[in-house]
Amino acid sequence: MDTFDRESGRDLPSLPGRAAQPIPQRRTAAMKVATICDVMGQPNNGTTLAALNLIRYLRDAGHTVTVVAPGGEASDGYLPVRVWHAGPLIDRILRMNGVELAVPDKQLLEAVIREADVVHLLIPLPLARAALKIARRLGKPVTASFHCQAENITAHLGMMNAGWLNRLIYRNFYRKVYRWCTAVHYPTEFIREVFETATHPTPAHVISNGVNDMFRLPDSRPENGKFTVVCSGRYSREKAQQQLLRAAALCRHRDDIRLILAGDGPRRKHYLRLAKQYGLDCQFAFFPRQELLHILQTADLYVHTAIIEIEAIACTEAICCGLVPVICNSDRSATRFFACGDHTLFEPGDVRALADLLDYWYEHPAARVERAAEYADLRHSFDQTACMQQMEQMLKEAAGL
Template sequence: MKIVLVIDQFDDANNGTTISARRFASALKAHGNEVRVIATGKPADYKYAVRQMRFFPIVEHLITSQGMRLAIPNKHVFEKAAAWADVVHFMMPSPLAIMGLRHVEKIGIPHTAAFHCQPENITFTLHMGNSRRINDFVYGKFRDTFFNRFTHIHCPSNMIANQLREHGYTAQLHVISNGISPEYAYGKRSKEEWMEGFFNILMVGRYAGEKRQDVLIEAAAKCCHAREIQVILPGKGPLEKKYRRLAEKLPNPVIMGFYEPARLIEILHMADLYVHTSDAEIEAMSCMEAFACGLVPVIA
């Protein structure tokens, strides 16, 4: 089967949706399918390239710091992709996808969708993540402008499938885990020098409002064993400076920064405890990766 994935960003694996899309494409190809993507970036044999949207610097930083880019809709690219494809699969309800959906509906190509972008991922960035009214509004917008025009939707977890049912989504929902890479497997390593003598607590995720790394920082600071605790926060995102300032109250400097998978796995194999503080997750892949590596997780 010839399958086109529509996702604004595919090349840089720095957010959960892109990581899921890349693994999905690899698995589909391993099962004998042909896969191409419509995404930003340089043209490639597997990609129909579209231009990236540009915004005012503050907005641009807010979007890219979340590990995302948005694409400019391009009708001609969709015409070319649709002429090749047997089915088009949409990864998120972006302007690119909304325009593309109108095109594939018009010419009658089979199309499916996935629900990877939880409204809270947007509303927490705008400091309104705890407002049920605002989140319900975004669920409704997603539903009416995009998802209720599909007959089949992939949901990575039962939780998000239940949310869609509660919010009036009418498609048939298919709950299939995004899964994790096989390289995240049980293992133990001797601690490196910078970890020795400490109880090393890890939380992996973007430095974004819904991930709530601040909870772990505050808890470690208040703990009677604070001097024995080393907080490690692999990731990147718009709240890095805020969290570094907050972590100044810790007896031991917080460890922050982005790690490639191979290095992250080494750290997972050396740490003592994983704490997942996030307030909003469709499926917490970083937590799954941690307990697959043998860490006990404490989950919000």
């Protein structure tokens, strides 16, 4: 069986045995899937993780998957294209976010697509757009996932709240990519409604990205020296981790709280300055998956501060590890729908309310245990094997198999 190095995000044809339990082989018509991903970097963002999980599952199920993405070395099943360099400023922004963008290679794309039963696009950027044109010319069915909110782009321009620009970006996505697709995968009903409200109806399939089986309830949760609060995600404006730092500084129990901000990104220096300014016990680091699993299985609480979110794999992983999530109640985030019961939501920017929630859960350990048990049904809905089987069926239907 192929293996995959999740830490480097490069050796795509090699898929990991360590990240998930083996998936039973099922008798099914084998497909040849061309997977086109404009962004394939370190596994520090939901798009990359979703892509890697789908690739791993399809290969384990006996399908042939050829990946075209920027960077890395060519190997069986992975064909790199040149990395796009747009000048020092944009290149610096991309590096800080841990991603590389692709320069389309039309000759390579045509060779891959000509042999495929179905073409699957991950991000509606130049590589995917070039692949779509070729696939249409060759009469190949095309499916696409929706992994990019408009605000993921406009946040880097300082225009995250410019509704007109966000709508313009969605209309461009629709006109150039999604209107031509046989099937469109949305991780949540929320993002489907956002996109279709701004554009037009699509042949939609709402399927969670799921959570890897490695993220599961621990046998027991230790008593920590300090109340440990985890917040996982890219350090960026739309993830808004500064809310947690400022809230922790206001807590009555601030000296008994330890924060772990798992991730990396362009706001790292800013967050380090805030933590120092407030005198917080806070760790900043990007953790390998096994280390992140250990952190989630031993922490006391999870806080999700993002104001822009399609699904939030980071939050679903925490829920599956038995943590109660405290979630930012942003109307531009699907994650708010994961909240269960009271004392789990705070309004964007209301750091006083978040501080009160941190104090509440610190003071009510029994309530935390009871609340965590109420997430059992939601944890089950994130079963990645079931989610990937739905993705497989979507691709098979598009391919006519």
